[in-house]
Amino acid sequence: MRNILFKKFLLLAISILMTWGSFLLSQSQERYFDTAAADHNEVRLTVFYPSEWCIQALVELKKIGLISLEKLTVIGVYHEKELTDYQKSKEFVTDNKLVWFKFHKISVPLKKDQLFQKNALTPEFELIFKKSDGVILFGGADIPPYIYKKKTNFLTHLQTPIRSFLEISFVFFLLGGSQDNNFQGFLYSQPEFPILGICLGCQSLNVGTGGTLTQDIWSEKYGKKYLEEVISLARENWHTNPLALLYPEEKLLPYNMHPIKLREKSKFCLELGLKKEDTPYILSAHHQMAEKLGKGIKIAATSLDGKVVEAIEHEIFPNVLGVQFHPEFPILWDEEEKFRLTPQDKEERSLRSILEDNPPSLEFHKKIWSWFCQKLLEFHKNK
Numbered sequence: 195m196r197n198i199l200f201k202k203f204l205l206l207a208i209s210i211l212m213t214w215g216s217f218l219l220s221q222s223q224e225r226y227f228d229t230a231a232a233d234h235n236e237v238r239l240t241v242f243y244p245s246e247w248c249i250q251a252l253v254e255l256k257k258i259g260l261i262s263l264e265k266l267t268v269i270g271v272y273h274e275k276e277l278t279d280y281q282k283s284k285e286f287v288t289d290n291k292l293v294w295f296k297f298h299k300i301s302v303p304l305k306k307d308q309l310f311q312k313n314a315l316t317p318e319f320e321l322i323f324k325k326s327d328g329v330i331l332f333g334g335a336d337i338p339p340y341i342y343k344k345k346t347n348f349l350t351h352l353q354t355p356i357r358s359f360l361e362i363s364f365v366f367f368l369l370g371g372s373q374d375n376n377f378q379g380f381l382y383s384q385p386e387f388p389i390l391g392i393c394l395g396c397q398s399l400n401v402g403t404g405g406t407l408t409q410d411i412w413s414e415k416y417g418k419k420y421l422e423e424v425i426s427l428a429r430e431n432w433h434t435n436p437l438a439l440l441y442p443e444e445k446l447l448p449y450n451m452h453p454i455k456l457r458e459k460s461k462f463c464l465e466l467g468l469k470k471e472d473t474p475y476i477l478s479a480h481h482q483m484a485e486k487l488g489k490g491i492k493i494a495a496t497s498l499d500g501k502v503v504e505a506i507e508h509e510i511f512p513n514v515l516g517v518q519f520h521p522e523f524p525i526l527w528d529e530e531e532k533f534r535l536t537p538q539d540k541e542e543r544s545l546r547s548i549l550e551d552n553p554p555s556l557e558f559h560k561k562i563w564s565w566f567c568q569k570l571l572e573f574h575k576n577k
Contacts, residue, residue: 226269226296227321236265237574240298240326242361242395244270246282248332249295254524260563263571269296271322273304275356298322300360306341309363310373319367323380327574328388328513328566329368331361331395333520336482339409342401347409349481358398365402369508372404372489381511386576388513388569393480396506396516403488410481415501430498433478437536447533449479451548452497454504454519460494461507461515466561473498474558475549476519477526483518513569521559 230238241248252268255261272280280297287295302314335353339346341362346352365371368389370379381387391399397407411433412418418427424436430452438446453473456462463470484503487493494515495505508514525531525545532542549555 224297224299226298227325230325232325234325236267237263237570238325238327239263239266239268239330239570240271240322240328241268241330241332242271242364243278243332243334243357244272244280244283244295244297245278245332246286248522249283249286249292251522251524252295253290253292254527255522255563258527260527260560261567263567267294267296269298269326271298271300271360273300273356273360275303276360277354278357304356304359304363306338306355306359309341309359310366310371310377313363315360315363316367319364320380322364323368323384323387327577328570329390331365331389331391331398332522333393333395333479335394336409337362337394337397337401337407339407342404342406344406344409349410349413361395361398362402365398369399369403369488369490369511369514371402375489381514384573384577385511386513386569386573387511388566388573389511389515390566391506391516392522393518393520396518397482397484399514399516400484400488400491400506403491405484405488405491406486407482408485411483411502412481428499431502433480433502435535441537444534444537446537447535447545449477449520449523451475451477451535451545453552454495455498455500456495457493460505461512461565462494462505462558466558466565468554468558468561472554472558475552475555476504476517476521476558477523477545478504478519480518484516513573515562515566517562521562526559 270283284297300318302318304313304315334357336350337358338352338355339350341358366373368379368381370377401407408414412424416427416431418424421436421440424432432450432452435446435448435450438448453475456468456470456472458470462468484506490509491506492509493503494507496503504518506516526549527546529544529546532544534542
C-alpha cells in the first residue's frame with residue numbers, strides 16, 4: 195500500500211514539476227529581457243511590431259546580406275492587448291528555426307493620458323533600453339490623432355491604438371519631447387543609441403517627441419478630394435498608387451515608386467556619401483506624414499516639390515533616423531517578382547530594375563542598411 199501511495203505521490207510531483215517547468219519555459223520564451231544578461235556578446239536589435247510579415251522582411255534582409263551582423267539577436271517587443279495575432283509570428287519563427295529571433299511580451303496596462311510621463315511601463319522601457327543595442331520601429335496603421343491633440347479626420351484609419359500607445363510612449367522615454375521639456379530621455383545618457391523608424395515608425399518618432407501629423411496628404415497638402423484629381427498630379431506626389439484604388443481589376447502595384455530630394459546637411463549627404471543633387475527613387479505606401487516637428491526633430495529629405503516630409507533625423511542624437519518610405523520591403527530586392535504600375539503598362543517589371551535604372555537609388559537603399567548595421571555594431575562594442 196505504501197509503495198502504491200509513494201508512486202502516486204511521485205507521479206503527482208513529477209507532473210507538477212513538468213507543468214511548472216513548462217510554464218517557466220514559456221514565460222522565458224515570451225519575456226526575453228527578463229533573463230537576458232546585461233553584458234552580452236551578441237548584437238541585440240529590438241523591433242516593435244514583430245508581425246509575421248516584418249519577421250519575413252528581416253529574414254530576407256539577412257539572406258541577401260543587407261543585415262550581415264554576426265551573432266545578431268533580434269527581439270520582437272509587443273503588448274498583449276494589441277490586435278495583431280503574434281501567435282502566427284511565433285509559429286513562423288519555430289517552423290523556420292529562427293533561433294536568432296526572440297520575443298518580449300508586455301502585459302502592463304498603459305492609458306492614453308499617461309504616455310508622456312512616468313507610467314506603469316517605465317520599468318519595462320528601462321529594461322529594454324538597457325539590454326538593447328538599437329531599435330527599429332516598423333510601419334503600420336495610423337496613429338490616433340488624440341495622442342497629438344488633434345481631431346480625427348474621416349480619412350484616418352484607427353486599427354492599432356494599443357500599439358501606438360506603446361511605441362509612442364517608448365519614443366518619448368528614449369528621446370524626450372515638448373510634452374515635458376524637463377524630462378530627459380534615455381539617449382541623453384547613451385546618445386549614440388541607433389533608432390530606425392520606417393513609415394509609421396518615422397511618424398511615431400515625430401509624435402513621440404511632441405510633433406503632429408498631416409492626416410491625409412492628398413486632401414490637406416494638395417487640396418484633392420477625388421482619385422481622378424490625384425492622378426492628374428505629378429507622379430512623384432502620389433505616395434500610394436491611386437490607379438490601383440481606381441482600377442482594382444487591373445491588379446496594379448498598390449505602392450508608388452518615386453524620387454525624393456535630400457537635404458544638403460542631412461546624414462544622407464554627410465554620412466552616407468550621397469549628394470544633394472541625388473534624387474533616389476523610393477517605395478512609398480502612406481497617406482500621412484510629419485507636420486509640426488517634434489522636439490529635436492529636423493527634416494532630412496522631402497518630396498521633389500518640398501511639400502511632403504520623406505525623412506527626419508535628430509538634432510542631438512546622431513544615430514536616429516526616420517524614413518517615410520520602405521527600404522525593408524522584400525519586393526525591392528527581388529529580380530523575379532514583377533508588377534504593373536498603370537493600366538497602360540503592357541509588361542510587368544521588377545522594382546529592383548526601377549532602382550537600377552535610376553541611380554543612385556539601389557545604392558541609397560543599401561547604404562541605409564549598411565549605416566544602421568554599422569551603428570548597431572559600434573554601439574554594442576562601445577557600450
